[in-house]
Amino acid sequence: MKGSVSLLFVLMASSAMAHREDTPINSGSELRDWCKEESEATLIGKGLTPFNWSASYWDQGNVLMAKGKWRINGSDVTVECRIARGAEARFAMMSIQDSQ
Numbered sequence: 757m758k759g760s761v762s763l764l765f766v767l768m769a770s771s772a773m774a775h776r777e778d779t780p781i782n783s784g785s786e787l788r789d790w791c792k793e794e795s796e797a798t799l800i801g802k803g804l805t806p807f808n809w810s811a812s813y814w815d816q817g818n819v820l821m822a823k824g825k826w827r828i829n830g831s832d833v834t835v836e837c838r839i840a841r842g843a844e845a846r847f848a849m850m851s852i853q854d855s856q
Contacts, residue, residue: 777846781820781839784813787848788822791837794850795826804828815841 781787788811799806811824822837831854839848 777844779845780842781845781848782842784815784820784822787820787837787839788813788824790845790848791822791824791835791850794837794848795824795835795852798850798852799826799828799833806833811835 781790792809792811796806796809806826806828808827809824811822813820813822815821818841820839820841822835824835824837826833826835834853835850836853837848837850839845
């Protein structure tokens with residue numbers, strides 16, 4: 757990836773994914789897994805090949821946080837996700853940033 761790319765996604769439910777988007781996220785590990793799946797799909801959709809995922813998660817009060825990293829074309833790409841504990845997945849936020 758060249759340059760610095762910063763994307764912020766607020767995911768909304770679609771009729772095709774309504775069942776998945778309605779699933780509540782109750783723990784940091786659930787958010788971490790959601791963050792991996794959604795960021796991988798987003799990056800692949802942009803023609804990139806992410807690999808070597810690593811991530812950590814924590815909570816700040818009632819907010820669940822996850823921060824992960826993909827390796828793409830020799831660079832690290834950072835992914836951050838957050839959601840209120842118990843909120844449906846469609847309310848999760850994800851940002852993807854090239855770490856250069």
